[in-house]
Amino acid sequence: MGYDLAGGLTGWDMEGFQSGGDTELWKRLGAHVVTIPTDDGGTVTGTRFSVWAPNAQAVQLIGEFNYWGGDEMYRLPGTGVWSRFIEDRGTDTLYKFRIQGPDGVWREKADPMATFCESAPSTASIVYESQYIWSDDEWIARREKAQAHQEPMSIYELHLGSWRKGLTYLELADELVEYVKWQGYTHVEFMPVSEHPFEPSWGYQVTGYFAPTSRFGRPDDFRHLVDTLHQAGIGVILDWVPGHFPKDEWALGRFDGTALYEHADPRQGEHMDWGTYIFNYGRNEVKSFLVSNALYWVSEFHIDGLRVDAVASMLYLDYSRKEGEWVPNVFGGRENLEAIDFLRYTNKHLYERHPGVLMIAEESTSFPGVTRPVHHDGLGFGFKWNMGWMNDSLRYIEEDPVNRQYNHHLMTFAMVYAYSENFILPISHDEVVHGKGSMVNKVPQDDWRKFATMRAFYAYMWSFPGKQLIFMGQEFGQRSEFSEERGLEWWVADMWGHGGLKRLFKDMNDIYRNEPALYALDSDPAGFEWIASDDAAGNVFAWVRTDGVGNKVACLFNFSAEPKNTYGIWLPQAGVWKEILNTDSPAYDGDGNFGNYGQVIAREGASPWGDGAGATVCIPPLGAIWLKYDASATAELPGDMGLA
Structure with a gap:
């Protein structure tokens, strides 16, 4: 035979x-x-x-x-x-x-x-042949019709190996899904799942681009985890690493004895800082390999989006290189034209093949048009991480409250460029590793100030224009910085301060998903209006979010340690504004001494500026309040009620 x-x-x-x-x-x-x-x-x-x-x-x-x-x-x-x-x-x-x-x-x-x-x-x-039968048809059909920029998106980023140390894909499908659903996040983002040999790389040095790591089970077990998340109404974003690959002698590097996947010239083909190779994006076979890999995760594992790592390193030929260590493009410039072409091709192809997919750039420079469509000369990503907002806001909360007045601009400057791209606001794993400390320990002074500031900061983040992302452990204020060698410190998650923060995240996610004013116009200037942007001495910020069809939420923040008991504020509409969130609530381990008895009344002509509607509000020390305009209560407003 x-x-x-x-x-x-x-x-x-x-x-x-x-x-x-x-x-x-x-x-x-x-x-x-x-x-x-x-x-x-x-x-x-x-x-x-x-x-x-x-x-x-x-x-x-x-x-x-x-x-x-x-x-x-x-x-x-x-x-x-x-x-x-x-x-x-x-x-x-x-x-x-x-x-x-x-x-x-x-x-x-x-x-x-x-x-x-x-x-x-x-x-x-x-050798592996999938036998998995999917049960997420309803989710996929809904995803294809989704309008991500007008929908809520709160992302829980996690490292599968250390969320709860030792869990398999199948066990995570029970425990992780239950927890994320209870917390109310719309998406999870997995740090790279592709096979990798070095645990402390967290998956960012890939040797098996088409293989989910076998550390936690078989490929169909990973499919089951994704499927279970979808059935719980939770989207799945995967970190994807097309920017570089490791030099392990048994993997892609010098694959057939020559520079096959990478450039031969180290000025183009090696990241000296990272000790890795750079893909040759101008080679047809390499481009086919990488575009296929992106499509593979979306098609074969039903992944809802790819967060593309280290995009800046791909865009610039002189990225982290000194003069003489890089080769200019054909026009003498520093832009990597082949990488730009590859990114445009990948984004365009995935959006055409899978409408509703999310392509997200981790791009740390001001490269123009990252989220502009390819047919408008952009890179074609759907979203970009807002690294400027992240850096500025963290610098602000790290200041002692009495010094924040001198850094007021750090919290307002992001609005200058807020609509230049479609942004995600990330407080990711990168901010709680390598000696940077945990989020809660970035805040100076005692635990009362630490946890109060954290509650106010996350309320600020959840109501600022843009989608949100936090890294695991932040939701309960883990004190240690992230390490892949151990799991999260779950034993503190229900203690004072930690448990209150965790409950706040649950309630914020619930409110956020139910209030279109907080997300519908994230990418439209019409959805945001300052009502207090220049009170540096008071460490106060306030704005109104709207969805453009009548729903309005006023968001007020006090980053000083003194209460603002009778703070005069302008509001865009007279009537009743219900207090829908107060980070000082005892439910969140706050003092519970500072609030507005459930509502604030705004009256025409009572504005501190002499025109429009105004009100007097109480903003807790190191606290935040959200007020929702209640049109139905306006007609019942007694004529002799006070301002608050």
């Missing part, structure tokens, strides 16, 4: 790969259980292994099926792709490629397209 030892793969199959147009490369390269015809008219089932190694002299397939001895692979003419069919082998088969480079040296490599891998320190690839 004879059959095609290349497993039926032909040069025609690789034409799109060579032109950069194959965006489903995982269906062709890698390991696939297939049934092929035999010479006698029958069929035979086994696994076809295929790999791109255009500069190799020879390639062997090694694995447990041949006692790691080596079966010759066959080169498909004109493609640089090698293939080999092995009969009667399927899921859970371990394998690698042994590649002889132009220099004659044999190197053992993991499969770049592997969909399942051994966990470190082992490095073999594993």
Whole structure:
């Protein structure tokens, strides 16, 4: 009985790969259980292994099926792709490629397209065929019609390995989903799930781009986690790392003995700071590999969005380089034109293939048009992390309250550029690692001030224009900075201060999701109006959010340690404003001594500025209040009521 030892793969199959147009490369390269015809008219089932190694002299397939001895692979003419069919082998088969480079040296490599891998320190690839049956059709149908910029988005970022140390994907599908749903977040964002060998990299140095890490279970177990989140009404964002990859000798680097995935010139092909290689975005096959990878996570694992890591490092040829250490583009500039083209291509393709998907840039410079559509000469991302807002606001809360008056601009400056992009406000893992300390310990003085300030700050964040993201542990004020070596300090989560903060997040998420004024016009200047922006001496900020169809929420903040018992404020409409949030409430471990008895009354002509509606309010020390305009209560307002 004879059959095609290349497993039926032909040069025609690789034409799109060579032109950069194959965006489903995982269906062709890698390991696939297939049934092929035999010479006698029958069929035979086994696994076809295929790999791109255009500069190799020879390639062997090694694995447990041949006692790691080596079966010759066959080169498909004109493609640089090698293939080999092995009969009667399927899921859970371990394998690698042994590649002889132009220099004659044999190197053992993991499969770049592997969909399942051994966990470190082992490095073999594993044949895997998904058997998962999804139950999230309703979620996917809703996602396709979503208008993300006009909808609520509060994101809980987490590291799967240390949220609760030791949990598997299946266990997380029970415990994590229950917790996130109770807290009320709309999305989770997983730090990179792709296989990686070095635990302290948190997944940002990927060796298996198409394989969810086997540390926590099998690929279908990860599918179950995503599916369960969707059924609970929670979206899933995945960190994606196309900016660089590690130099591990068994992985992508110098794959066929040459600079294949990376640039050969270290001025273009290496991040000296990170000790990693940079992808060659101008090579068609590399572009196909990366675009396929982005689409793979969305198509095969139903991921709702990709947060693209370190975009700035991709955009600039001189990123973190001194003069003479970089190569200008063809026009003599510093922009990486090939990377820009790649990002535009990826974003456009994913939005076309999966309407409603979220493409998010972690871009730390002022590169223009990050969230502008590709057809308007932008990069085509849906959202961008607002790093300027993050840096300024953290600098502000780190000041002693008596000194904040001299840094008032740090909390107002973000409105100068708030509508230049579609922003997400991130307080991510990057802000609580490497000696930066935890969020609660950034605030000076005693615990009363620390926790009160944290409550006020997060209320400020949740009502500021833009979507929100926090990192795990912030919701209950963990005191230690993040470490992948241990889980979160759950034993403190219900203690005084910690438990109050956790309850505040739950209530803020509930209010946020139910108040369109807080999110519907995040990307539109019509949704925001200052009502107190220049009270530096009082450390007070206040604004009104609106959805444009009558709903209004006034948000007031006092970052001084003194109460503002009779603070005069202008409000855009006369009548009753219900107090829907007070961070000083005993429910949040506040004092409960400062509030507005449930409502504030604004009257025409009572504005401190002599015109419009005005009111007198109480803003707690190191506290925040949200007031919602209640049109239905206006007609019942007694004529002799006081201002507050």
